[in-house]
Amino acid sequence: MSRKGENIYKRKDGRWEGRYMKARSENGKIIYGYIYGKRYAHVKERLAKLKVRYSFTHNNINLYKGTVQDWLNHWLNVLMRKKIKLSTYSSYRLRMDKYIIPFLGKKQLILMKSQDIEEFVNYLMNLNLSPSTIHSIVTVLKSAMNKAFMENYILSNPCKNLSLSTKPKNEISALSIKDQEKLEQVALKEQSCSAVILALYTGLRIGEISGLKWSDIDFEKDIIYIRRTLYRIPNTINSRKTEVIMAEPKTKSSKRSIPLAKNLKKYLLDKQQISFSDYVISCKNSYAEPRVISYRFRKSIEQAGIRSIHFHILRHTFATRCVEQGIDIATLSKLLGHASIKLTLDTYTDSLWENRKEAVSVIDSRLGTVSVAS
DNA sequence: CGCAGTCACGGTCTCGGATA
């Protein structure tokens, strides 16, 4: 069961033995370090750590002998696997397998030049992919090449001078009050609890709404606790399938509580009476995954006869209404579960611009009353 | 029983928001 290139072998005594390059002798001969274990996976994990550790201590340049494909697989599966979330891993895997490896995979890593990278970027551009997709593919390649350079596996970094045009920042456009009203009228007709109403009056993300249970709502203290989020990622065993994962909210700041106001409380209490599920938004007595909510949402906007928008716009609409009502940014930032006020400021610049215009107008009105001293 | 329509699920790929 030894794997080519890993340097892990099964011994006659039943143990697994892994070898790593500890140093080189004066005549250039490799001095190996050895580790042993009863389980293959255990040895593999420890060996990966030791390989990384000793790569920093080598005095000699340890040029990589494999191809770009070999390095990318090692980088992703060994060096990155435990540092990144499953969803990130699968998105990196996809970009590598679909774009990078078919074009560059067979090249020797140490022979990679900036020209190869340029040709690859041109190739991507000819595929009619959006700038952000090209950006994300090149980012993966760049990260892997940077790591190879850091580890002294290559003499120069072919991505060193690579700069991609920055992604144009999309303007966030919240629903107008008129469109919001139209949508609410459709949503309020729903017999069970509406995800639209929840999003418009709490600013929750779609995954947070999916995972919200009635037990997360404290009707005594009037608080909604955001304790979990649902999302769909590729299956860990069979990457051809996907699965719904229930996890804690994405960051510490996302795990939060939101005050429950009077009207929303009444709405939720009414819906709880007729609910047969543990979940606030349900589908067949279980949770409604984000895709189902999204599907239902599409139907609702068709019914309401408003412009085509994503579910996430409801969150922006909530935030915009807050800003319009003069709610301070620090409070809004907490409500939205943002990690920093800066993020909230960056995201809702447009609404604040109106506030700023109003503020300047107030100051400006003084000017009309000041007379010039003669 | 066969057919058509609706709704939800599943897979794949792309896009872009959020964070450090």
Add this chain to the structure above:
DNA sequence: TATCCGAGACCGTGACTGCG
């Protein structure tokens, strides 16, 4: 701003239901 991460778009499929 690079990186990480989640959601959307689109299409095919299957379960379910109503109707003739």
